[in-house]
Amino acid sequence: MEYSKDFEVYSKPLLKAKVLKQVLVKHAAMKTAEDKFKYTQSLFMKYKMVRDVKYIKRAFQCCISLKDTKIRICGNEQFREKKYELAINTYTVCLMKGTPGTLNYALTFANRSAALFELSMYSSCMTDVQRAIDTKMYPSELLYKLYMRAGNANRLMGHSNLAKMNYEECLKHLVYAAMSKRQKTAFKTDVLNFIDMCNNMGNLNYLRINDQLPELLGGPNEQIPAFSKFLELRCTTNMGRGVYTTRDLNPGDTVAIDSVYICRPSLDSLNLCCYSRCLEVNWAVIPCPNCRLLVYCNEECMQKSYVEDAHNLECPTLIYAPTLPGKTMINLLVINWFFKAISQMGLDKYCSIVHDFSKTKLDLLTRGFNGNGQYISDEFLTNYSLYNDENNISSEVSFFFSCIATNILHCIIKRGMTIPKHQIVTVGASFLHMVKLLSSNAIKFRTSWGRWEEVFARGLYPSICLFNHSCDANVTSYVLDKKTVVLKTLQPISKGSQLCISYGLNFQNNNKQWRDLHFKNVLKFKCLCQPCIENWPTIRYTPNRLSTHYLLNPNMAYIVSLECKKFLEFQNTVAKETNFHEEEHLTYLINFAKFLFINVKRPFKLYEDCIDMLFVAQKTMLGVHKESPDVKSIINYFVRLDYL
Numbered sequence: 323m324e325y326s327k328d329f330e331v332y333s334k335p336l337l338k339a340k341v342l343k344q345v346l347v348k349h350a351a352m353k354t355a356e357d358k359f360k361y362t363q364s365l366f367m368k369y370k371m372v373r374d375v376k377y378i379k380r381a382f383q384c385c386i387s388l389k390d391t392k393i394r395i396c397g398n399e400q401f402r403e404k405k406y407e408l409a410i411n412t413y414t415v416c417l418m419k420g421t422p423g424t425l426n427y428a429l430t431f432a433n434r435s436a437a438l439f440e441l442s443m444y445s446s447c448m449t450d451v452q453r454a455i456d457t458k459m460y461p462s463e464l465l466y467k468l469y470m471r472a473g474n475a476n477r478l479m480g481h482s483n484l485a486k487m488n489y490e491e492c493l494k495h496l497v498y499a500a501m502s503k504r505q506k507t508a509f510k511t512d513v514l515n516f517i518d519m520c521n522n523m524g525n526l527n528y529l530r531i532n533d534q535l536p537e538l539l540g541g542p543n544e545q546i547p548a549f550s551k552f553l554e555l556r557c558t559t560n561m562g563r564g565v566y567t568t569r570d571l572n573p574g575d576t577v578a579i580d581s582v583y584i585c586r587p588s589l590d591s592l593n594l595c596c597y598s599r600c601l602e603v604n605w606a607v608i609p610c611p612n613c614r615l616l617v618y619c620n621e622e623c624m625q626k627s628y629v630e631d632a633h634n635l636e637c638p639t640l641i642y643a644p645t646l647p648g649k650t651m652i653n654l655l656v657i658n659w660f661f662k663a664i665s666q667m668g669l670d671k672y673c674s675i676v677h678d679f680s681k682t683k684l685d686l687l688t689r690g691f692n693g694n695g696q697y698i699s700d701e702f703l704t705n706y707s708l709y710n711d712e713n714n715i716s717s718e719v720s721f722f723f724s725c726i727a728t729n730i731l732h733c734i735i736k737r738g739m740t741i742p743k744h745q746i747v748t749v750g751a752s753f754l755h756m757v758k759l760l761s762s763n764a765i766k767f768r769t770s771w772g773r774w775e776e777v778f779a780r781g782l783y784p785s786i787c788l789f790n791h792s793c794d795a796n797v798t799s800y801v802l803d804k805k806t807v808v809l810k811t812l813q814p815i816s817k818g819s820q821l822c823i824s825y826g827l828n829f830q831n832n833n834k835q836w837r838d839l840h841f842k843n844v845l846k847f848k849c850l851c852q853p854c855i856e857n858w859p860t861i862r863y864t865p866n867r868l869s870t871h872y873l874l875n876p877n878m879a880y881i882v883s884l885e886c887k888k889f890l891e892f893q894n895t896v897a898k899e900t901n902f903h904e905e906e907h908l909t910y911l912i913n914f915a916k917f918l919f920i921n922v923k924r925p926f927k928l929y930e931d932c933i934d935m936l937f938v939a940q941k942t943m944l945g946v947h948k949e950s951p952d953v954k955s956i957i958n959y960f961v962r963l964d965y966l
């Protein structure tokens with residue numbers, strides 16, 4: 323099974339006692355989460371199954387067990403070898419192990435600023451330079467170097483006035499520098515030259531980043547504010563709950579804007595702010611000084627996360643999080659979700675809500691809606707009611723989830739939280755519910771660097787969860803930033819049709835055999851979309867030529883062939899130019915897609931090509947942060963989003 327390695331942690335003692343088989347059968351036969359939890363808890367005590375190892379684990383760190391000063395030296399070696407990204411992460415780990423206000427802390431900020439400078443991340447570089455200076459611990463004979471770096475960073479960003487001030491500060495500190503008189507004179511000449519450059523270049527005004535959200539088509543939906551008012555929920559026997567449109571839609575219409583409920587980073591990604599209203603990629607982060615596990619852009623994000631994300635409550639528990647079996651991001655989400663909920667409503671109310679929930683039978687069309695008949699992304703029950711099918715998992719995975727829930731609860735109690743005896747089972751059962759729910763509903767954010775792919779965060783977006791999958795998705799998600807996901811139509815959609823996103827595999831690049839296998843093994847469902855039922859060929863085997871076979875209306879043959887010729891020309895000329903104008907050509911692509919949608923039978927190569935180009939054009943147009951000087955953050959920005 324998927325978790326076999328981690329499952330051993332819990333199954334070993336049971337195997338040894340020769341009871342594993344019985345346990346699995348007995349656990350599977352239990353009807354409620356409360357019974358499952360109670361049973362698992364008794365096994366934990368009897369067979370000593372608890373896992374609570376404290377450990378700060380970070381990937382790719384050769385020197386994690388060393389003292390903070392040694393870690394910094396390791397970072398310096400990586401810097402000398404020009405492995406700047408690695409060095410940045412090593413310095414960040416050094417901050418995690420170190421103590422704020424010490425000399426090593428100051429030196430680490432300074433060293434990291436040098437690595438950031440090498441990667442042209444000038445604004446992050448400036449942040450770290452300022453931090454190094456603010457510690458007041460930085461050796462005065464080295465300060466001139468910091469100001470020089472600050473001057474260069476500001477100059478390269480076009481802030482000539484700021485750069486000049488930095489250079490002047492640099493000259494002031496040059497007297498303390500440990501170098502010969504001749505060296506100092508030479509250095510001074512360099513600095514004066516830079517000041518001259520600044521005088522000549524003027525102040526460059528950067529374009530303001532366009533971070534305005536697109537607007538929902540027709541305004542927000544009354545029942546589901548994250549949706550356009552033209553969407554509605556419907557139930558069918560074979561698809562269950564799904565999202566449908568009440569009017570014709572064009573490609574590019576904004577049909578949903580969902581905001582994150584909870585989100586946690588991978589512990590391997592040291593460049594993502596953990597504050598749920600921020601979630602920005604940031605290479606100059608500071609760690610939470612208590613758990614030393616979560617990182618933030620700055621003090622402000624950290625303080626807000628303490629209050630709004632209840633990080634102050636969850637923080638002590640996190641010391642065990644990296645070594646808990648299972649998926650670390652899911653475990654972190656469970657912990658965060660629980661503390662966020664009790665910080666808002668208190669433990670008593672939490673227990674009564676989750677207990678009531680487990681007792682009520684929910685109607686598919688109203689589950690997740692509150693007393694006012696609304697489905698609100700930021701409400702606890704909306705998220706807690708997300709679809710959670712027990713039948714989709716094997717008895718082993720089901721028992722494993724119970725073990726995780728039991729273990730997390732144990733860790734929380736061990737770290738000082740008091741839960742009254744009569745509420746323990748309710749809380750434990752709610753953890754089991756959350757582990758299952760998150761495993762199938764938490765969206766994965768991926769970055770890809772060439773062939774290497776990494777999931778760097780997972781989050782819960784309850785309104786997006788209402789969309790079903792199709793191997794021919796007509797809606798696609800654009801991750802504006804990790805706290806907001808925008809869904810836009812990708813194809814023309816006629817009134818009354820279902821809107822579907824992709825859970826990862828499309829028919830264009832994956833054949834039916836592979837898709838069937840994947841859906842069966844990973845997503846545990848049978849896909850009933852049109853390409854699956856009609857067994858559409860992949861794009862490679864979809865003929866490029868127009869033949870009468872593809873025409874829905876034979877009378878249109880001449881016009882269709884004319885339009886297709888025009889599109890082929892467009893593909894070969896305009897689309898290949900580097901200065902492709904998204905705004906202008908988007909209209910053409912939308913109209914061509916609509917034209918083919920009405921006139922040709924799919925799959926049709928030119929239609930798929932057109933949709934592909936639409937996707938790229940929309941992404942580029944939505945692409946905020948274009949002017950960011952941090953090159954890496956731009957690349958990180960266009961993450962692929964799916965549920966796998």
Ligand SMILES: [Zn+2]
Pocket residue numbers: 383384385386393396397412
């Ligand atoms: Zn190392």
Ligand SMILES: [Zn+2]
Pocket residue numbers: 610611612613614615616633637638
């Ligand atoms: Zn913390």
Ligand SMILES: [Zn+2]
Pocket residue numbers: 595596597600601602618619620623
């Ligand atoms: Zn932040």
Ligand SMILES: [Zn+2]
Pocket residue numbers: 792793794849850851852853854
């Ligand atoms: Zn399908």
